[in-house]
Amino acid sequence: MVGTPAAADVKLDVKNLAIHYGDTCALRDTSFQIRKNEIFGIIGPANSGKTSFLRAINRMDMFDDNMRIDGEILLDGTEVRNWRNVYALRRRVGVVFPLPVGLPLSIYDNVALSPRLAGTRKKADLDVIVERCLTRAALWDEVKDRLNSLGSLLSGGQQQRLTIARALSQQPDLLLLDEFSIAVDPVTTMRIEDVLKELREEMTIILVTNLVQQARRLADRTAFFLTGECVEVAETEDLFTGAVSDQRTSDYVEGRFG
Amino acid sequence: MFEATELNAQHARTEKLYRILFGLMAVLLILPVITILTVLVVRGGPAISFEFLFSEPINGMTEGGIFPALVGTIWLVSVALVASVPIGVAAAIYLSEYAPKNWLTRAINLAIINLAGVPSIVHALFGVGAFVLFFNFGTSILAASLTLAIMTLPVVIVATRESLQAVPQAFREACWSMGATRWQTIRHVVLPNSVSGILTGVILEVSRTAGETAPIMFTGATLFLPFLPETVFDQTMALSLHLFTVSTQVPNVPEEVQYGTALVLIGLVLSMNAVSIGVRTYLRGKKKW
Amino acid sequence: MAHNAGALDRRDTAWYVDKAVEWLVFIGGISAIIFIVGIFVFIGKEGFGFILGRFDFAEFFFSPRWTPTSLTNATYGALALIVGTASVTGFAMLVSVPFSLGAAIYIAEFATGKRRETLKVLIEMLAAIPSVVWGFIGLSLMNPLIISVFNVPLGLNVLNAGIILGLMAAPIMTTIAEDALKAVPDGYREAAEALGATRWQVIRQVVLPAAKNGLVAAVLLGVGRGFGETMAVLMATGHSINIPSSIFDPVRALTATIATELGETAEGSEHYQALFALGILLFAVTFVINLTADLFVRGIKDK
Numbered sequence: 001m002v003g004t005p006a007a008a009d010v011k012l013d014v015k016n017l018a019i020h021y022g023d024t025c026a027l028r029d030t031s032f033q034i035r036k037n038e039i040f041g042i043i044g045p046a047n048s049g050k051t052s053f054l055r056a057i058n059r060m061d062m063f064d065d066n067m068r069i070d071g072e073i074l075l076d077g078t079e080v081r082n083w084r085n086v087y088a089l090r091r092r093v094g095v096v097f098p099l100p101v102g103l104p105l106s107i108y109d110n111v112a113l114s115p116r117l118a119g120t121r122k123k124a125d126l127d128v129i130v131e132r133c134l135t136r137a138a139l140w141d142e143v144k145d146r147l148n149s150l151g152s153l154l155s156g157g158q159q160q161r162l163t164i165a166r167a168l169s170q171q172p173d174l175l176l177l178d179e180f181s182i183a184v185d186p187v188t189t190m191r192i193e194d195v196l197k198e199l200r201e202e203m204t205i206i207l208v209t210n211l212v213q214q215a216r217r218l219a220d221r222t223a224f225f226l227t228g229e230c231v232e233v234a235e236t237e238d239l240f241t242g243a244v245s246d247q248r249t250s251d252y253v254e255g256r257f258g
Numbered sequence: 259m260f261e262a263t264e265l266n267a268q269h270a271r272t273e274k275l276y277r278i279l280f281g282l283m284a285v286l287l288i289l290p291v292i293t294i295l296t297v298l299v300v301r302g303g304p305a306i307s308f309e310f311l312f313s314e315p316i317n318g319m320t321e322g323g324i325f326p327a328l329v330g331t332i333w334l335v336s337v338a339l340v341a342s343v344p345i346g347v348a349a350a351i352y353l354s355e356y357a358p359k360n361w362l363t364r365a366i367n368l369a370i371i372n373l374a375g376v377p378s379i380v381h382a383l384f385g386v387g388a389f390v391l392f393f394n395f396g397t398s399i400l401a402a403s404l405t406l407a408i409m410t411l412p413v414v415i416v417a418t419r420e421s422l423q424a425v426p427q428a429f430r431e432a433c434w435s436m437g438a439t440r441w442q443t444i445r446h447v448v449l450p451n452s453v454s455g456i457l458t459g460v461i462l463e464v465s466r467t468a469g470e471t472a473p474i475m476f477t478g479a480t481l482f483l484p485f486l487p488e489t490v491f492d493q494t495m496a497l498s499l500h501l502f503t504v505s506t507q508v509p510n511v512p513e514e515v516q517y518g519t520a521l522v523l524i525g526l527v528l529s530m531n532a533v534s535i536g537v538r539t540y541l542r543g544k545k546k547w
Numbered sequence: 548m549a550h551n552a553g554a555l556d557r558r559d560t561a562w563y564v565d566k567a568v569e570w571l572v573f574i575g576g577i578s579a580i581i582f583i584v585g586i587f588v589f590i591g592k593e594g595f596g597f598i599l600g601r602f603d604f605a606e607f608f609f610s611p612r613w614t615p616t617s618l619t620n621a622t623y624g625a626l627a628l629i630v631g632t633a634s635v636t637g638f639a640m641l642v643s644v645p646f647s648l649g650a651a652i653y654i655a656e657f658a659t660g661k662r663r664e665t666l667k668v669l670i671e672m673l674a675a676i677p678s679v680v681w682g683f684i685g686l687s688l689m690n691p692l693i694i695s696v697f698n699v700p701l702g703l704n705v706l707n708a709g710i711i712l713g714l715m716a717a718p719i720m721t722t723i724a725e726d727a728l729k730a731v732p733d734g735y736r737e738a739a740e741a742l743g744a745t746r747w748q749v750i751r752q753v754v755l756p757a758a759k760n761g762l763v764a765a766v767l768l769g770v771g772r773g774f775g776e777t778m779a780v781l782m783a784t785g786h787s788i789n790i791p792s793s794i795f796d797p798v799r800a801l802t803a804t805i806a807t808e809l810g811e812t813a814e815g816s817e818h819y820q821a822l823f824a825l826g827i828l829l830f831a832v833t834f835v836i837n838l839t840a841d842l843f844v845r846g847i848k849d850k
Binding site for chain 2: 561562564565568569571572573574575576577578579580582583585586589590592593645646647649650652653654656657658666668669670671672673675676677678679680682683684686687688714717721745746747750768771772774775776777778782802805806809810814822823826829830833834836837838841
């Protein structure tokens, strides 16, 4: 039901991916492709392996002795574990994890840190980046008068958006969003969702969400993960109109469990 | 009902008894400190004067002041810090930020415990064997300070490691996920948030270093020297050794001079300690996350 | 477009700086091992000449005659020095262990809030007093006090040095013991209290047994501290080679012997090497004590 796209259109190619924490299997034998400039939704109940999948892309397994990855994840055709400079890989992949972490730096420095590390030194350039990223994350209006206060002392919802701004400041070409709207009010969520639609022109976005309707609003295609298994990958509309190959998918989408 | 209350009352009484008993033991440990400080202040206080602090000892150290010893202690402590703080901070960064869980890391931790536990006179023997003789620094400030530096290295390492580990892991992960290298993460996020903790460790080390006597006796400090040291290859007097000298080595030193010297030494050491504790308490109250 | 990834996957300055820093701090880390090995090597270098040559096991450990300066018959019997160190340390522990553990129990289980903080700070202050000041206290405060209270001719003896050493070893014992008590999970206490046990019953029957290993480590570290102390025992023991028959006898400790005699020996002489041999003995004993204490401490953490 999903044709194989031309190799040049594939952003992320997942082949037989399996993730274990010790003896516990978090994700097993998963294969699918994510295309350039699409929003790829991943839905599923808790403990389905969604977050583990994102951590594997970003090579965060390096900091967790317990985490083991088998199979392949090809980013632009190169296996992520073969990158010689893992930091360059992570700079290209922006991540927003569900528990927002504002760094104990000023709000300005939170967003300016990544450009600075990448070599941007001029204050004027940094100002532009900081304002653009905070605006896109729908946070600028709330913090523009106190850019020097600590990012780690913002409210949960604000820290969440600060994390989004920080991810955008990396100018990534792959953006991983994990439950980004968990602590954000509905109106602001809508504003960020509009921004994501625009960002699709610049980057590929993987959107992990518990909110089935959010996936429906945003994602071009959606995968359904269930207890470590990738049950289905389909055009989002097909998923919601019942054109699914597995009964469990429509059961979940229609709210019969989850 | 009545019996239960009776039993409760009895429990409450024994409870109180034990509380008082153990409290008394704690107080009995504390009491000597307060007594000692009081006696030192009462007997040594009258000796303290501008002249005492800033003039040389004269007449076989029975009169005059402690200036060369004071200057010598400052020399010894400064050179020791220059040597030990970079090594100690590096070691702590390695242990907290880089070290894998393996036998080598365990060996390093054991070595640190042992550096802190080896008797000071053994450190002195090492200083003589290594710095005075083998590296041929002679009995000098350099040899004495390096001996002190190695001896107090665990103080810096332990304090620094503790303050680095107080920075939550989530900040590091957030920084790494952005593509910052380990060092960039340490430099921009971890160190700025632990620098004051490191400072308290360094102050504590100053306090330890200033009070040590045995390690410097044969490596660089001398009983009496009529001039101030000019380079790290000179010998020097030191406050701690001076107290030993005036109380055991030289006859007929007035009690006032002895107590005065002791008071200056302990004042120096305890005020450094108090500063360190003060900074720590202040930081605990100031939350950054 | 696959070349895209390759072009961006360059090891840049930041990558190399990171690697360089990793090596640099690694050197800092292993320096601790280098220093401890260095201590052993350099003391051994001076001391093994004695151990392999002049050293006589029976004389060293069983003769109380330490007469290295005798021109006709220099003997190196360390028994009196070992007994001196042991008697002072033993007496110190006798005085100090109950109080230190009692104070630790009070701080960990009874005291709260400001009182607890104050006690901890004061104990930290106790730890900060330099050993030469303790020696001075023994010499000028305790000495006359002991003479007048016990009506003995000399106040510099096992009693004096033992009390001083006990006070010096108390902070480390209290701190480690308190850590061990604090490490006992609150769940244990709550479970016992739910059964109607009083606080003391909880402490004696639940907390103390659970913290046993840590308490042993605390005492061991206290012993190590007392065993290696130099200046205070040099100044407060009376410094005379003697196997004591009562706590009012003066003694001489291993550490103090090195401290007084090293300055008067010629480098490389037999006497000089013998002092380094005493150093090896001190190093070895404290090494074993620290190692054992560490094993006990790790015992707590593994639980």
